[in-house]
Amino acid sequence: MMKAISASRIFDGIRYHNDAALVWQDDVIQAITPIADLPADIEHxxxxxAVIAPGFIDIQVNGGGGVMFNNDITPQxxxxxxxxxxxxxxxxxxPTLISSTPENVAKALIAAEQAVNEKIPGVLGVHLEGPWLNKEKKGAHNAELFYSPTIDELNAFPWIVNAKVLVTAAIEKVSDEALTWLKESDVIVSCGHSNATAEALTEKKLSLTDGFTHLFNAMSPFEGREPGVVGTALNTDHAWCSVITDGIHVHPNSFLLAHKAKxxxxxxxxxxxMASLGSKNNRFELDGQTIEVIDNKLVNAEGSLAGAHIGMDESVANVIRWGIEEQEALKMASTYPAQAMGADNLGQLKPGYRAAATVLSSQYQTQAVLVDGVLF
Ligand SMILES: [Zn+2]
Structure with a gap:
């Protein structure tokens, strides 16, 4: 059965349509049409x-609704x-697993595979953030879990094929052979929690790297004589950079500079x-340490930032407030992450694409979300 949603504006990922409707059947987009042209009997x-945009895609989510993925590595x-x-x-x-044991890494892969098989709405894959990181930039991770993987160790994981797999690694700690193995296994590799010098980020390693994780945070900084990971990320055109835009992790001007450079x-x-988003509970456990929301910041006992207390809608509203055009901000939350994950049928509202959309008020508050043809 055909269904439709309509609004004063639709942004399809390329251009705007005024007073238009998005029409889908089952889980596939059929058309964008003027509201006046909708069949009278369509469920609408x-x-x-409001503005209807391509469905937002968040490639780094450790928890929500009171649940931390690290503490409950299940489809539920x-x-x-x-x-x-x-x-x-x-x-x-x-769903993103913060550095954990190899057993838990295996569990995370299997949980994501099951979630996709069970058609749990909204799961695109799994993000393994570590444990192949640099202890100099551990952030809130437990550095005792970090190691440099051998090919045998990589081979032992139950890699999955029905969902996207993203790995954040400090690429100076991962051999070229291991990076090549990951690339050939269709694993998306992003450099993060890295203390590399620009020299250590060789052309070979960068050619095997797809992106950089939470640009500016937990990476060696950009300096005149030493570009570090930040300078290299900004200067490596093929690689995407993800940014936490809560206004706490990254200064708006640093974000705007990155936007000019990339x-x-x-x-x-x-x-x-983290677990605190969409939950009344402001306190949760990660690896035996207590993380707490204080002044909208999530911090551990050492005072290190431990993830963010923000949703995608507010993150988009922030960058618009900082001076990014609305359409570019919407693409940063949908079109570009879809491209980064190689999700070919997401990120645009286009006939034949998966029926996924985010409906925002004029103040960028979420009104509704469409996932595979189901309106929430
Ligand atoms: Zn991190």
Whole structure:
């Protein structure tokens, strides 16, 4: 059965349509048409002063709705996290495992595979943030879990093929052979929690790297004589950079500078959200340490930032407030992460694409989210 949603504005990922409707059947987009042309009997929901955008995709989500993926590595936890983030505009996300044991890494891969098989709405894959990181830039991770993987160790994991797999690694700690193995296994590699010098980030390593994780945070800084990871990330055109845009992790001007430096399409918004998002509980456990929301910041006992307390809708609103055009901000939350994850049928509202959309009020508050043809 055909269904439709309409609004004063639709942004399809390329251009705007005024007073238009998005029409889908089952889980596939059929058309964008003027509201006046909709069949009279179509099941149809109208949002008056709103914009319909391609469904938001958040590639770094540690938790939500009171659940931390690290503490509950199951499809049920993924379901709860997706639900919590949907209320903040996220159509799809990559549940993200913070550095854990190899057993838990294996569990995370299997949980994501099961979640996709069970058609839990909103799961795009899984993000393994570590444990192949640099202890000099551990952030809130447990550095005792870090190691440099051998090919045998990589081979032993139950890699999955029905969902996207993203790995954040400090690429100076991972051999060229291991990076090549990951590339050949269709694993998306992003450099993060890295203390590399620009020299250590060789052309070979960069050619095997798809992106950089939470640009500016937990990476060696940009300096005149030493570009570090930040300078290299900004200067490596093929690689995307994800940024936490809560206004706490990264100064707005640093974000705007990154936007000037990167080719269009290579800067993405992530939340790096934790269990506290969409939950009344302001306190949760990670690896035996207590993380708490204090003044909208999530901090551990050492005072290190431990993820963010923000949703995608607010993250998009922030960058618009900082001076990014609305359409570019919407693409940073949908089109560009879809491209970064190689999700070919997401990130645009286009016939034949998966029926996924985010409906925002004129103040960028989430009104509704469409995921695979189901309106939430
Ligand atoms: Zn991190």
């Amino acid at each position: 929901q109208h949002y008056a002063d 936890a993924i379901k709860t996290i997706c639900q919590a983030h949907r209320t903040h505009g996220t159509a799809y996300l990559m 080719p269009q399409g290579k800067l993405l918004i992530i939340t790096d959200a």
